[in-house]
Amino acid sequence: xxxxxxxxxxxxxxxxxxxxxxxxxxxxxxxxxxxxxxxxxxxxxxxxxxxxxxxxxxxxxxxxxxxxxxxxxxxxxxxxxxxxxxxxxxxxxxxxxxxxxxxxxxxxxxxxxxxxxxxxxxxxxxxxxxxxxxxxxxxxxxxxxxxxxxxxxxxxxxxxxxxxxxxxxxxxxxxxxxxxxxxxxxxxxxxxxxxxxxxxxxxxxxxxxxxxxxxxxxxxxxxxxxxxxxxxxxxxxxxxxxxxxxxxxxxxxxxxxxxxxxxxxxxxxxxxxxxxxxxxxxxxxxxxxxxxxxxxxxxxxxxxxxxxxxxxxxxxxxxxxxxxxxxxxxxxxxxxxxxxxxxxxxxxxxxxxxxxxxxxxxxxxxxxxxxxxxxxxxxxxxxxxxxxxxxxxxxxxxxxxxxxxxxxxxxx
Numbered sequence: 534x535x536x537x538x539x540x541x542x543x544x545x546x547x548x549x550x551x552x553x554x555x556x557x558x559x560x561x562x563x564x565x566x567x568x569x570x571x572x573x574x575x576x577x578x579x580x581x582x583x584x585x586x587x588x589x590x591x592x593x594x595x596x597x598x599x600x601x602x603x604x605x606x607x608x609x610x611x612x613x614x615x616x617x618x619x620x621x622x623x624x625x626x627x628x629x630x631x632x633x634x635x636x637x638x639x640x641x642x643x644x645x646x647x648x649x650x651x652x653x654x655x656x657x658x659x660x661x662x663x664x665x666x667x668x669x670x671x672x673x674x675x676x677x678x679x680x681x682x683x684x685x686x687x688x689x690x691x692x693x694x695x696x697x698x699x700x701x702x703x704x705x706x707x708x709x710x711x712x713x714x715x716x717x718x719x720x721x722x723x724x725x726x727x728x729x730x731x732x733x734x735x736x737x738x739x740x741x742x743x744x745x746x747x748x749x750x751x752x753x754x755x756x757x758x759x760x761x762x763x764x765x766x767x768x769x770x771x772x773x774x775x776x777x778x779x780x781x782x783x784x785x786x787x788x789x790x791x792x793x794x795x796x797x798x799x800x801x802x803x804x805x806x807x808x809x810x811x812x813x814x815x816x817x818x819x820x821x822x823x824x825x826x827x828x829x830x831x832x833x834x835x836x837x838x839x840x841x842x843x844x845x846x847x848x849x850x851x852x853x854x855x856x857x858x859x860x861x862x863x864x865x866x867x868x869x870x871x872x873x874x875x876x877x878x879x880x881x882x883x884x885x886x887x888x889x890x891x892x893x894x895x896x897x898x899x900x901x902x903x904x905x906x907x908x909x910x911x912x913x914x915x916x917x918x919x920x921x922x923x924x925x926x927x928x929x930x931x932x933x934x935x936x937x938x939x940x941x942x943x944x945x
Contacts, residue, residue, distance in 0.1 A: 566811040567852075570877040570896045616902050620863030623833040623920075627908075630829055631836070631915045634800070635706075683722075683772060684715050696741050696754050698762045698785030705824040705914035708789040719786055724770040726781075734783060738766065744889065746806060746819040752785045764788040765819060788823035800827040801931060803919065803938055804887040808841060810848040811880035817841050826917040828929070828938065834865070835884075835907050835920040842909040845882070849905055852880040865904035884923070892940045895926040 614622070686699055700709050702716035719725040728734045730745035743753035743763055753763040764787040771782035789804075805826045808815045821840045837845065846867050850858075856869040856877065869877070882894045900906060906922045930939040 565881075567878050567880055568896050570879050570900065572871060572874055572876060616862060619833070620865065624864055626829075626832050627834075627836055627918055628911070630827070630832060630918055631911060634827065634916050635912070683770075684717050686714050686717060687712075694754070696738070696752060696785050697783075698752075698754065698764070698787045700790065701764065701786040701788060701820075703820050703823060703913075704788055704790075708824045708916070709787070710790055717786075719767055719769065722769055724780075726768050728766055728768070734768075735766065744887075747814075747816070749819065751819070754785065760790065762787045762790050764823075788820045789825065800829075801938055802827050802916070805837075805884060805917065805919075806887055807885040808837075808845055809881075809883040809885060809891070810845060811852055813848070814885075815841070815844040815848060817844050821913075822917075824914055824916045826919055828919045828924075830921055832918045832920040833906075833922050834901070835923045836910045836918040837907060838913045838917060839909045840913070842907060845907060846905065849880060849882075853877075859903070862902065862904050864908040865901065865906065866908075867905035869900075869903045871903040884919075890940065892927065893942065894923050895942075898923040898925045 688699070699717050700712060702718040704716055728750040729748050730750055732750065735742065735745075735750035738750070738752055741752050741754055743751040745751060746765075750766045751763070752766045753761060755761045762785060764785055766783065767786045768781045768783045771779040771784075773779070803826050805822050806819065807822075808817065817840060821838045824838065836842075850867060853869065856874070859868050859870045862868055877900065879896055879899050882899055884892045884894065886892065898906060901922060906920075910917050924940075926942070928939075928941040930941070931937075932939065
């Protein structure tokens with residue numbers, strides 16, 4: 534989703550903004566992990582409104598985008614809104630987008646998995662039993678009865694599937710479907726374990742391997758009906774009956790089940806998998822990003838899952854201790870005093886999407902009015918939003934037939 538085959542007649546929208554400041558490399562600094570943002574050097578409108586810096590040979594049609602109150606705007610001159618007004622407006626926009634993404638209680642969100650051969654799966658946990666009610670899932674098990682240790686899971690017995698999997702906590706809606714059974718939580722199991730990316734078990738996944746996150750083996754299963762399951766490949770104790778159990782049973786711990794109506798078709802969904810600050814990947818569990826994210830050209834600031842945003846904020850603050858913090862501005866809670874500051878030395882921030890597509894944020898997309906230009910989502914179970922401030926100076930290409938999104942630096 535984060536790379537694209539370019540279409541010859543693709544209409545390209547390039548985000549052009551009058552940058553808050555001119556970013557440039559500075560000798561003597563760690564140029565690999567940091568960059569200098571000159572707050573005293575403003576770009577003139579002629580430079581801002583220039584054409585694409587490096588047109589792609591396969592793109593014949595493109596159109597520039599500009600802020601309504603910027604020097605490139607063709608609209609009549611009107612007083613620009615205050616920063617507070619812009620932040621309020623952006624929060625309303627983000628609330629609207631996430632409201633549309635929140636889904637409803639309709640059972641149509643459930644993937645079309647057959648319900649006719651269900652057994653019960655029990656995995657050893659420190660918590661009590663689930664309610665053992667009927668709910669579609671996918672794993673290979675047999676029937677069970679009586680009180681068993683762990684949490685019971687109602688599953689499909691599918692001899693045609695190579696990889697067994699369960700929905701695991703956390704499993705937010707709509708990335709996952711609703712189930713009545715208590716979600717299995719591997720962190721509460723004394724017998725659960727993960728596989729490193731270079732382990733024989735991970736290599737044996739073959740076509741079902743889905744890369745590596747935090748040195749944890751990832752899997753992905755795609756079905757003919759278009760549904761899929763992805764997450765971390767793990768093991769645990771499988772209990773089939775009071776007398777039958779399987780040690781180190783290997784299965785997929787799913788945090789995203791792609792089926793019908795997960796995200797409205799009018800959105801461009803991307804899979805954010807990690808964030809890097811100053812060259813260091815944040816210690817954020819893959820499950821944090823399970824709800825996914827969408828690209829929205831009208832939302833200004835990127836909304837991240839709360840745990841991911843907290844990690845980003847802390848890493849950013851740790852590397853900005855030489856500057857004096859000031860009061861928050863709206864939802865932007867990491868702000869710095871710009872008075873008398875001619876330049877900020879900023880840590881580089883990179884968003885890492887699936888297929889290991891690393892998109893480094895331009896310095897003009899890191900700070901807005903002296904504040905870290907990111908915020909947390911209101912509800913972690915709803916997909917996040919990639920805002921337009923973070924896409925400044927980046928060419929964004931939408932390959933609709935292939936279902937891919939591409940990013941290219943230094944194009945504008």
